[in-house]
Amino acid sequence: MLALFPVLAFLATTTALPAAQQQQLPFLPSISPAYQGAINNQINPLKHLSAISPFYIPTQQPTPLPEGCELDRVSLLVRHSSILGNDDEYEQTMQPFIAKIADMDKSKIPEDGEWAFLRDWQTPIVEEKLEQVSEQGKKDAKFLGKYIRKQYNSLFPPKQKTSNKTKGGKGKGKGKKQPPYKVWTASSTRDIDTAKAYILGGFPSHQSGDGGEGDGDVVQLVKVPNKARDWDRSLTPHKACDAFEKQSSLEPANQWLSVYAPRVIDRLKGIMPEVADELIDQDILAMQMLCGYETIAQGHSPFCHLFTDEEWRDVEYYFDVRFHYMMGFGNELSPYLGMPWSKTAKHLLAGKDTGGNGKHTPNSEGAHEDDEVLHPSFTHRESPAFVAVFLNLFNASTHPHPSSEVPPLDHRVDDRAWRTSHLVSFLGHVALERYHCGGASGHDTPKDGKKHNKVDYVRAVVNGIQETMSGCEDGLEGSCKWETFDRWIDERAQRWGDWESVCDKEE
Ligand SMILES: *[C@@H]1O[C@H](CO)[C@@H](O)[C@H](O)[C@H]1NC(C)=O
Numbered sequence: 001m002l003a004l005f006p007v008l009a010f011l012a013t014t015t016a017l018p019a020a021q022q023q024q025l026p027f028l029p030s031i032s033p034a035y036q037g038a039i040n041n042q043i044n045p046l047k048h049l050s051a052i053s054p055f056y057i058p059t060q061q062p063t064p065l066p067e068g069c070e071l072d073r074v075s076l077l078v079r080h081s082s083i084l085g086n087d088d089e090y091e092q093t094m095q096p097f098i099a100k101i102a103d104m105d106k107s108k109i110p111e112d113g114e115w116a117f118l119r120d121w122q123t124p125i126v127e128e129k130l131e132q133v134s135e136q137g138k139k140d141a142k143f144l145g146k147y148i149r150k151q152y153n154s155l156f157p158p159k160q161k162t163s164n165k166t167k168g169g170k171g172k173g174k175g176k177k178q179p180p181y182k183v184w185t186a187s188s189t190r191d192i193d194t195a196k197a198y199i200l201g202g203f204p205s206h207q208s209g210d211g212g213e214g215d216g217d218v219v220q221l222v223k224v225p226n227k228a229r230d231w232d233r234s235l236t237p238h239k240a241c242d243a244f245e246k247q248s249s250l251e252p253a254n255q256w257l258s259v260y261a262p263r264v265i266d267r268l269k270g271i272m273p274e275v276a277d278e279l280i281d282q283d284i285l286a287m288q289m290l291c292g293y294e295t296i297a298q299g300h301s302p303f304c305h306l307f308t309d310e311e312w313r314d315v316e317y318y319f320d321v322r323f324h325y326m327m328g329f330g331n332e333l334s335p336y337l338g339m340p341w342s343k344t345a346k347h348l349l350a351g352k353d354t355g356g357n358g359k360h361t362p363n364s365e366g367a368h369e370d371d372e373v374l375h376p377s378f379t380h381r382e383s384p385a386f387v388a389v390f391l392n393l394f395n396a397s398t399h400p401h402p403s404s405e406v407p408p409l410d411h412r413v414d415d416r417a418w419r420t421s422h423l424v425s426f427l428g429h430v431a432l433e434r435y436h437c438g439g440a441s442g443h444d445t446p447k448d449g450k451k452h453n454k455v456d457y458v459r460a461v462v463n464g465i466q467e468t469m470s471g472c473e474d475g476l477e478g479s480c481k482w483e484t485f486d487r488w489i490d491e492r493a494q495r496w497g498d499w500e501s502v503c504d505k506e507e
């Protein structure tokens with residue numbers, strides 16, 4: 001009974017999820033008198049900034065499992081938490097705008113009204129801090145650790161102090177020492193910092209290590225080199241892929257920018273003609289990006305109040321176009337680059353420990369069932385997008401605008417399925433969940449050695465929302481039967497398996 005106490009105490013502090021979330025997440029500050037006349041937004045722009053959106057959970061409650069079903073194993077892929085600016089976006093877009101305002105004759109800027117702040121605007125987004133996880137980002141990742149713990153508590157090692165007992169949450173002692181529970185991270189500082197904060201949130205302090213590196217006994221942080229090429233190790237295949245590049249996707253995105261940004265500049269001509277005369281399309285994008293990054297850095301940004309809902313939806317579409325071509329269905333490399341994590345996830349869901357060395361032990365000889373049942377890995381924005389393509393998410397032909405459809409560049413498509421704000425926001429995450437319904441738990445091998453009559457399923461969950469893997473959907477409530485999934489992943493891995501050859505740059 002005593003042993004249960006810490007668990008109950010934990011639940012008590014986290015059941016009030018919405019309130020906790022409100023404390024954790026940056027919200028728009030209420031419009032103060034200084035912003036009189038500013039635009040009253042119906043939407044929160046921070047939820048429409050795609051990869052610049054600070055962590056938020058699109059729904060309060062994750063999609064529940066079907067009635068009578070129980071989780072067995074989960075593989076989780078998480079993008080790192082919010083950073084103080086991205087190198088490329090800074091260099092190409094934000095920095096030129098920041099310099100333009102710094103050099104501008106200030107008499108051109110209105111003395112009052114919502115734009116007056118530009119006269120002595122100082123941005124917290126500076127070159128020296130780019131790519132660093134923000135303080136809020138660390139808090140958010142810690143919150144994610146608590147949130148994931150709450151969602152998947154039975155899949156975590158127990159919180160008790162003694163580690164001599166078996167872990168796995170089911171409390172069935174096998175009397176042998178368990179290998180530590182591993183949390184995987186790509187090797188960039190922002191990934192490592194995120195994974196550490198996640199560990200601090202998800203595990204009791206005696207297991208998480210002083211800084212979240214794990215105690216090495218129950219919990220261990222494993223860093224995967226960015227350039228690792230082994231299919232079951234790489235969390236960042238694009239970094240080992242010479243043919244992958246980000247530049248060409250700017251072209252279609254900027255074509256759309258040249259449709260919507262001039263409309264914004266025209267509107268601003270009515271408010272501050274002399275400033276608007278000097279603005280180019282990229283400056284509109286810069287201000288909308290700064291709304292996100294400044295909020296991440298300091299909790300608020302004046303730029304978040306200066307654009308209409310339509311203009312925020314336009315910039316969201318800009319990112320969706322860009323990422324369609326850079327890391328979505330519009331890039332033929334995407335399924336190849338989504339294969340390594342997906343295939344690894346399947347092996348882990350099957351209960352095979354891949355060993356992380358590119359060779360997996362054959363099941364017959366020396367095989368050991370993997371005792372870890374929840375495998376989290378932390379990486380960059382590209383990976384959840386590639387995995388979404390490999391798993392064929394958001395691409396059902398029943399959808400009015402499936403993900404694979406080419407996005408028009410002369411108008412915005414509002415009912416599109418490809419919404420990167422829901423996929424690659426900071427701490428955006430994709431889970432593959434294996435569960436069973438009725439019958440024995442997937443952890444148990446019954447004494448008679450035969451499997452009980454039960455059916456296993458897999459479903460894909462993106463930021464808490466179940467999404468259909470089109471072509472693998474013969475399970476309960478849009479999930480996929482395990483056998484089908486097993487075969488389907490293998491077929492797709494065969495089709496898009498040879499990523500090293502497509503990654504070689506043609507000279
Ligand atoms: C756990 O193991 C450690 C060292 O291996 C030992 O000192 C300790 O007494 C053990 N605890 C329990 C509860 O068995």
Ligand SMILES: *[C@@H]1O[C@H](CO)[C@@H](O)[C@H](O)[C@H]1NC(C)=O
Nearest residue numbers: 335389390392395397402404
């Ligand atoms: C997306 O859907 C289309 C139409 O069904 C299909 O042809 C295409 O192969 C799908 N894309 C992927 C990556 O599976």
